[in-house]
Amino acid sequence: MSAQHLPRRMAVVVFLAFALAYFFSALVRAITATLSPVLTQELQLQASDLGLLAGGYFLGFSLTQLPLGRWLDRYGPRRVILAFLSVAVLGCFAFAQADSFAGLLLARVLCGVGVSACLMAPLTGYRRWFNASTQLRTNSWMLMTGSLGMVAATLPVQWLLPLWGWRALFVAMAVCIALSMLAIRLLVPDWQRSEPTATAALDDGGYSEVWRSRYFWRMTPLGFFSYGGMVAIQTLWAGPWMTQVAGWTPLASATGLFIINLSMLLSFWVWGWVTPGLARRGIHADQLIARGLPLSLLVLAALVFIGPASGAGAAALLAAFCVSSTFVSLAQPAVGMAFAPHLAGRALSAYNLVIFAGIFVVQWGIGLAVDLARSLGLDTAAAYQAAFGAFGICSLLSWLFFRLFRTDNVA
Numbered sequence: 001m002s003a004q005h006l007p008r009r010m011a012v013v014v015f016l017a018f019a020l021a022y023f024f025s026a027l028v029r030a031i032t033a034t035l036s037p038v039l040t041q042e043l044q045l046q047a048s049d050l051g052l053l054a055g056g057y058f059l060g061f062s063l064t065q066l067p068l069g070r071w072l073d074r075y076g077p078r079r080v081i082l083a084f085l086s087v088a089v090l091g092c093f094a095f096a097q098a099d100s101f102a103g104l105l106l107a108r109v110l111c112g113v114g115v116s117a118c119l120m121a122p123l124t125g126y127r128r129w130f131n132a133s134t135q136l137r138t139n140s141w142m143l144m145t146g147s148l149g150m151v152a153a154t155l156p157v158q159w160l161l162p163l164w165g166w167r168a169l170f171v172a173m174a175v176c177i178a179l180s181m182l183a184i185r186l187l188v189p190d191w192q193r194s195e196p197t198a199t200a201a202l203d204d205g206g207y208s209e210v211w212r213s214r215y216f217w218r219m220t221p222l223g224f225f226s227y228g229g230m231v232a233i234q235t236l237w238a239g240p241w242m243t244q245v246a247g248w249t250p251l252a253s254a255t256g257l258f259i260i261n262l263s264m265l266l267s268f269w270v271w272g273w274v275t276p277g278l279a280r281r282g283i284h285a286d287q288l289i290a291r292g293l294p295l296s297l298l299v300l301a302a303l304v305f306i307g308p309a310s311g312a313g314a315a316a317l318l319a320a321f322c323v324s325s326t327f328v329s330l331a332q333p334a335v336g337m338a339f340a341p342h343l344a345g346r347a348l349s350a351y352n353l354v355i356f357a358g359i360f361v362v363q364w365g366i367g368l369a370v371d372l373a374r375s376l377g378l379d380t381a382a383a384y385q386a387a388f389g390a391f392g393i394c395s396l397l398s399w400l401f402f403r404l405f406r407t408d409n410v411a
Helices: 009-042 047-063 065-075 077-097 101-115 120-129 134-153 155-164 166-187 213-243 250-280 285-292 294-337 341-373 382-405
Strands: none
Touching: 009 047, 009 077, 009 101, 009 120, 009 134, 009 155, 009 166, 009 250, 047 065, 047 101, 047 213, 065 077, 065 120, 065 341, 077 101, 077 120, 077 166, 101 155, 120 294, 134 155, 134 250, 134 294, 155 166, 155 250, 155 382, 166 213, 166 294, 213 250, 213 294, 213 341, 213 382, 250 294, 285 294, 285 382, 294 341, 294 382, 341 382
16 A cells, blocks of 8 residues: 555545454453452452553553564554454453463463554554544544443443353453454555655664654653553553442442543544644644643542542542543654654554553552552551552653653644
8 A cells, every 4th residue: 555545435444444453452451440349359369469460461562562663664554463463362362261360460461462553553554544633533533442442341341240251251352353353354455665755765673763752752751650540540440449449339330430431432532523623723732731631630639639538429530530631642643743654653652662651550550559558557548549649749740741841843
């Protein structure tokens, strides 16, 4: 396929094929929040164990990002994502068969490796196949699709759990991922390298140009703490907060997660509609992040301060935090568009590495902080408040760095 933009109808088909795979990758990512009560009871997990199990997905995901970027730029989205998804199928089957914490953790890492191309592959293709405003829209709508997968990981999973059990659910996900592979194989065009520009001809296939970018480093703390923390809370710690701090039942917590993820879905749908217009009016991603992200810090501060008193409002506060944090999702396409198309795969994958390393650290770190606070004599609710408060301080510092570290790049 040449570097020219795809016809509209073909672009829609390509988007839908990639979106199907991303839906299932998000379902695999978020399902541990809903399954946390069952897994904790069956395997006698501590908070740090639960954080490590959920974070294992993100560890596996992070390990692949740098080679992934090179492979995407060289071989193209279709070939790379099909190879990776085969590992995801293996990981889901392994999780379904595991009978120990170590087995579950290894399977979780395999799942993370397997779905690690599900967003980077399409975004790399979109950088060549779509114009700039369409890239902003499709990025938001890919994230909306991910939120739909997270919605499916809440109440639908909770309803199926007594009927199928968690092992059968993972077998079903393996089958669904295999079907998404078939759709990509049949519908997504193959990658053919475009005629090189003078700059691209000097490209050594490495990451040196990405690492030299001041704009990339300006966005790095935001990706690590703010973006990573939003996903860490959405995909894991929102559930334990509702059950162990606000006192909800597992079913009520699954309902709360449904509300949170539905709110995120609607937020990304709105972003997909408004960002092209904002870009045409000269309102850049940097401006939106600078002005909008502090809202999430205020909501998080309120959640921590209220703590157990949040009660029935816990899901609303958590949803408000996640929704107000979506401003930082604009950073990812902004980083991709700050580089030439022949560097898109590496720039996007390098930044994705930052995000998912942050998810892993924040997810596990909150669990470690909760256990540490308990060992120092705090009750469970206070321990969660302390852990969330520490995360909030890190997120505030990342925003301040973004505001103070100036570059000439504008996304």
